[in-house]
Amino acid sequence: MSGDxxxxxxxxxxxxxxxxxxxxxxxxxxxxxxxxxxxxxxxSLDGGHPFAPxxxxxxxxxxxxxxxxxxxxxxxxxxxxxHGEQEYHFHEPVRAGNIIHTNAVIDKNYTKTNQAxxxxxxxxxxxTSSNQDNKLVCTGLYTLLFRGE
Amino acid sequence: MPKKKRSxxxxxxxxxxxxxxxxxxxxxxxxxxxxxxxxxxxGIILQGMCTMALTAxxxxxxxxxxxxxxxxxxxxxxxxxxxxxxxxxxxxxPDVSVIVKNQNGGRVLKGKATLK
Numbered sequence: 001m002s003g004d005x006x007x008x009x010x011x012x013x014x015x016x017x018x019x020x021x022x023x024x025x026x027x028x029x030x031x032x033x034x035x036x037x038x039x040x041x042x043x044s045l046d047g048g049h050p051f052a053p054x055x056x057x058x059x060x061x062x063x064x065x066x067x068x069x070x071x072x073x074x075x076x077x078x079x080x081x082x083h084g085e086q087e088y089h090f091h092e093p094v095r096a097g098n099i100i101h102t103n104a105v106i107d108k109n110y111t112k113t114n115q116a117x118x119x120x121x122x123x124x125x126x127x128t129s130s131n132q133d134n135k136l137v138c139t140g141l142y143t144l145l146f147r148g149e
Numbered sequence: 150m151p152k153k154k155r156s157x158x159x160x161x162x163x164x165x166x167x168x169x170x171x172x173x174x175x176x177x178x179x180x181x182x183x184x185x186x187x188x189x190x191x192g193i194i195l196q197g198m199c200t201m202a203l204t205a206x207x208x209x210x211x212x213x214x215x216x217x218x219x220x221x222x223x224x225x226x227x228x229x230x231x232x233x234x235x236x237x238x239x240x241x242x243p244d245v246s247v248i249v250k251n252q253n254g255g256r257v258l259k260g261k262a263t264l265k
Contacts, residue, residue, distance in 0.1 A: 078176065
């Protein structure tokens with residue numbers, strides 16, 4: 001089965017966080033938090049640029065993960081792939097104007113039998129994201145589940 | 150003393166499309182009804198990351214986003230367009246536990262977070 005030889009594969013990406021993209025993202029969520037959308041309010045706090053929501057990690061990690069999804073070892077699994085679990089640990093806050101470098105590595109691959117007796121295959125992907133000053137901003141653990149028939 | 154909080158969100162009919170556009174997650178199970186059904190789903194489903202983002206919004210609640218130190222969630226059941234979600238969280242010191250249910254009482258997400 002495809003996916004067997006994929007452990008340890010690594011994918012990289014750089015993502016530049018823009019204020020416009022942050023606004024677009026929070027608009028979908030109907031999130032009106034002024035830390036994201038009110039430039040003047042944030043400037044009055046510390047002179048800096050607006051914040052990205054913590055879960056914006058999904059956006060700046062996406063280009064690295066996309067490289068994984070297009071890995072020929074992996075791409076044919078996608079139709080039956082669902083997101084099982086997600087974990088993020090946040091460090092330095094991400095602000096508009098930051099450039100985020102992400103490394104994604106396929107860390108684990110194992111099978112699990114659910115209550116209905118279906119065998120699911122699990123892939124764990126670790127992400128590490130740092131900003132342009134080389135400060136850690138986020139580590140993530142993506143648990144993707146390949147649904148058994 | 151544990152602190153409880155509840156909020157509600159209605160998932161818009163087109164939210165998976167909007168979230169796909171904003172997040173670049175164009176996996177077809179989120180945007181193509183036929184493809185989703187052919188792959189064993191009831192229809193298009195909302196991106197799990199979107200449900201997680203709504204959960205983080207519930208936790209941060211218009212405050213400083215830097216207070217959220219970590220979040221870990223398990224996606225239990227698909228969220229469908231036009232679902233009505235109820236977010237329930239319990240905070241004890243820095244630790245928060247959260248459960249999200251749909252309008253039928255079905256659990257769609259459970260998770261833990263730390264706030265500072």
